[in-house]
Structure formats: C-alpha cells, structure tokens
Amino acid sequence: MLTQFFPSRTMSFYMAKMFLLRSFAVLAALVLVLQALDLLGESGKIMAYPGNGNAELWTYISLRVPQIIARFLPFSVLLGTLITLATLNQNSEVIAMKSAGLSAHQVLAPLILASLLVAGLSFAFNDRVVARATDTLDRWQKAEYGPLPKVRATQTNVWVREGNNLIHAAEVHGRGANIRLRDITVYDRENDTLLTILKSPEGRFQDNGWTLDNATRFDVATGRTTPIGTLKVGPEVRPDQFTLATVDPDGLSFMDLRSAIADLKAAGRPTSALEANLWHKISGPMSSLLMPLLGAVAAFGLARSGQLFLRAVIGMALGFTYFVADNFGLAMGNLGAYPPLLAAWGPFFLFLLIGETVLIRTEE
Template structure:
C-alpha cells in the first residue's frame, strides 16, 4: 500500500467525488453572484440601444458567463479543495486514512487526478467557447450593443497611422484584400493640431487601385465646427490590409491555434510579438493551475483538528493559493512589458508554486 499511488479505488472515487462536487458548487455560486453584479452594471448600456430588450440582456449573459467561468474556475478549485479537506479533517477522516497507512501524497492523489481532468475541461472550454464569446462580445460592445455584421475574422478598435493622420475602425472583418471596415474614423492632423475628422459607416479595400474606399463619408471641420457630406472617397494608399488585421490582436478572443498563426503573421511583418507569445503560453499554464490547488490547499488537510489551528491552516492554504494568482498576474504583466521572456512569464509561477507546495507538504507531513 505504501508504494501504490491509488491504494484504494473506493477511497479514490470518494475523494474525487467530494472534490468535484464542492468545486463546481463554489463555481456555480461565484458565477451567479458575479454575473448578476456584472449585468446590473451593464444593463443600462445594453438597453440604451433602440430596440434592445430582455433578449439582448440574456444574449449578453450568454456571452459574458463563459468569461466569468474561465476566470474563476481556478479560484473555485482552490476554495473547493479547502472546504473539502477542512471538512475531512474536522471529522477525523484524514486521521483515519493516515492510520490506515496512507501517506499525504496518497491522500491527495485522487484530488490531483480529478484536478487534471478539470484542467483538460478548462482548456477545451476556453478553446471552444470562451474565445468565441470574447470575440463576439468585444465586437458587440464596439457597436454599442447594436447589430453586428455577419463576417468572419472579427477584430475590434484597431489603430493605423497614415502619415501624420490616424485611422481607426470599430470592427474589422475578413483577411487579405477582403478586409471590411465598420464605423471608420480618420483624424487628419497638421503638425500636432487636429484639423478635420472624417467618419464613415463602412469601408473596404480596393485591390485595383490599392486604396481604401469609404462610403457615406462625412467630414467635421474642427476649427469651424461645421460638417459636410463627402459621399464616397478614397484614402490610405500606403496602408496595407494586414495593418488593420494585425494592428490589434486580442489573445483572449483567439484560440491557441489562431493566436499562434497571428503571431507568425506579425513576426513575418516585423512586428513585436513578445506580449502575444506570453499570452500563448499562458493559454496552457492557466488551465493547469488547477493542478496546483490541491497541493497548495493541502495544508488545511493535515494537523490535529482539535488543536484549534484548523482555521489558521485553512487561511494559510487560501493565502498560498491567492499568492499564486498574484504572482501569475505579476509575471504575465512583466512579460507583456518585455521584462521577462514569454515562456518564463507564463510558466515560472506554476513551477515556483509547485515546488513551494511540495516543499511545505514534505516538511510538514512526509
């Protein structure tokens, strides 16, 4: 039994079931509370668009809920682990397991295996659901919760420089010469002074003339405060289509494969990619953080419940778990600034706290 990783099938299923039920119960509670608060904060903006009603509110919930689930699933694993282990300790079940000859790692093995399953589900959920909902929600927010053009390859709010002028579009759809623009604005400047603003509801790239065509354009004169219609105009002969599609890449709105392709395109165009490479690796390290939670929260499982230190040990486990999330966000931010290499920024907190959790477990229990 001492050398068997899962010495008891019945005990393993019992531990895994307790772990999963408490984890997903905590996740459901967090999602309901946070989604309600988020909807209260954004319902006014959604209903402000003419014609929006209850259907649009539920549509927003459907797009926002996957983001909340993805963000707080690791927290739920941590809290579910602490609740489960503290309860087992309080009821002397941990002591019974150790009296039967199980080591600390054998007690935690079913939790780690279940956490691996949660990590795989989290990765698949992020790839299949969260990335799409994030892209759709960003596009919907860009048009003030109005109708979204039914195009593929949607990107939102990129900025492109045309000489001394700045060009922005609320939505960019398509790739190559089939790029379509929505809600285009051109800020014409002389020196550092803004002179005119050109606005158009739509724009497209014309391959024959190698220029951009705006339809229904209007021009606002900043100095005079007047506005006039320009109709159909051309601009930006020096702006390539890929400058719009690559100007802003949202890693949260892309799958691992799509983000890797975008990084390759940016690299070929000579653009910096360190920030996106860190986000690419983080798409793997973030779901795997669920594996750390049983190890970091294990401090609540051991020690005598009657010593009066169970609450303190649970707080210690929670502190270790939240310290990981702080370190992970800090490392990713440093990677985005270029202070850390992308691979190190994504994986250093994971391996650091894995070693830290194992050290605490060995020093206290093994």
C-alpha cells in the same frame, strides 16, 4: 506500480467525487452571486438602447457567465480542496488512511488526478466557449449594446497612420490581399493642419493601394462636401497594418492567437506580450493542479488540536498568493519585463516547489 500510488479504487473514487462536487458547488454559488451583482451594474446600459428588453439581458448573461466561470474556476478548486480536506480531517478519515500506511502524497493523489481532469475541461471550455463569448461581448459593448453586424469583422475601430495622414476603418474583414474595409475615414493633414476629410462606405486593397468606392470629400476651409466617386489612397499602407493593428488575446482561441503571433512576426512586429498570453492559456487552467498541493496543509494534523481552522487559513493564503503572483507575472510579461515563458510558467513552478516543500517538511 502506478496503481500503488493511489489508495484503493473505492477510496479514490470517494475522495475524487467529494472534491469535484464541492468544487463545482462553490463555483455555482460564486457565479450566481457575481453574475447578479454584475447584471445590476450593467443592466442600465443594456436597457438604455432603444428596443432592448429581457432578451438582451439574457444574451448578456449568456456571454458574461463563461467569463466568470473561467476567472473563478481556480478559486473554486482551491476552496473545494480546503472544504474536502478539512472534512476528511474532521472525520478522522485522513488519520485512518495514514494508519493504513498511506503517505501524504498518496492521500492527495485522487484529488490531483481529479484536478487534472478539471484543468483539461477548463482549457477546452476557455478555448471553445470563453474566447468566442469574450469577442462577441466586446463587439456588443463597442456597439453600445445595439445590433451586432451580421458578418464578423476581423478587427474593429482600427487607426493607421500614413505620413501626416490618418486612416480610420470602422470594420476590417478578411486577410491579406482579400481584405475589405468598411466605413472608412481619411484625414488629410499638412503640417498638423487638417485640410480635407475623405469618407467612403467601402474600400479594398488593389494594385498596391486602397480603392475607395462612393467617396466624398469634405473641405475644411470652405465647409463643402463633394462626391468624388472612386478614389485611390494609401499606397504605402500594407494590409497587415489593418489586420494586425490590435490583437486581443482574450478574444482568440489558442490556435487563432498562435496564427496572429506568426503573422505579427512575419511583419516584424513585437510579440512578447502576446506570447506570454498564449502560454498562459495553458498555464492558467493548469493552476487547478496546484490547488490540492497548496491546500494540503488543511488535511493533516489533529482536528481536535484546535489548529484545523488555522491550517485551512494557511492553505487559503498559499492559494491566493499564487493567484497574485500569477497576475503579477502576466502583467510583467505584457510590459516586456519578463520573457514570455517565465511570465506564464514562473509562478506555476515556483508554487509547485513551495507546495512540495511544505508537504515534505511537515508530513513526509
């Protein structure tokens, strides 16, 4: 029964191959143009750091290209769908298939199956490549395109408050009781007046407090700096306040983000925005499944009636409206206005119903 939903094997492979080739050709063209424009705007900052050259430019390209691919793959699938269906319509191949007794859903079935493959590849690519590239690029940009630390930090540039005092750590390594801080600065304040500044190259969590090694104290009143050796500060500051201070969902894989959300929940911190991003890591790639359905309006109707271009424009409008709604839903989820599941999956199911309604009312 499942095979009867598809056209013949030859026709299915023919349509799927046409769809995939056109989609990835559009993606390659978009990546080439957008990467060139992006590099023009960023190359000055990269070359501004002493010693940077062509190798650093290629490093930037290798980190930026995965982000561009992830962002514009759904657009490419939409345009590939429109080009494929418009070509089939122009050559009267859709008319031949419908004359053979195929319904509109059967005509679209090979494209939907191929888009399911694209969605799976997109999720794996985003999870294994894009997340790591985003994290590395963010850290490189924070270093102003200078050398990256050899050991990857769990968090960077973290601020924690203890009463009136502020604690800043340039890097946070490890988790739980094994946490290590690098380049620590403690601002000792009283009634919003800065009294002293403590600095230490390294600190660790020990005996319900933070032990700073090779610390120095700068007295604001006298302007003197005094070495004080080992010092203990922040008895009320928990380790999770450093590791969970900022969580970037774009720089984490699905499982890493899920683990961070679990840690935040255990610490009693709000997680709605991160949960919306977690579910969007699945619903985002799944948007490729909608593109054949939203672009299906370009496949039907007589090409010689002069309305093929108008149908293609309608399909493009439906696709781009979905992307607007998807971004809006995710933004509302980040603000806490929408529940996480609604923010991530609401636009997907809404436009799935819209696409089915248009297809059934016009072609079935």
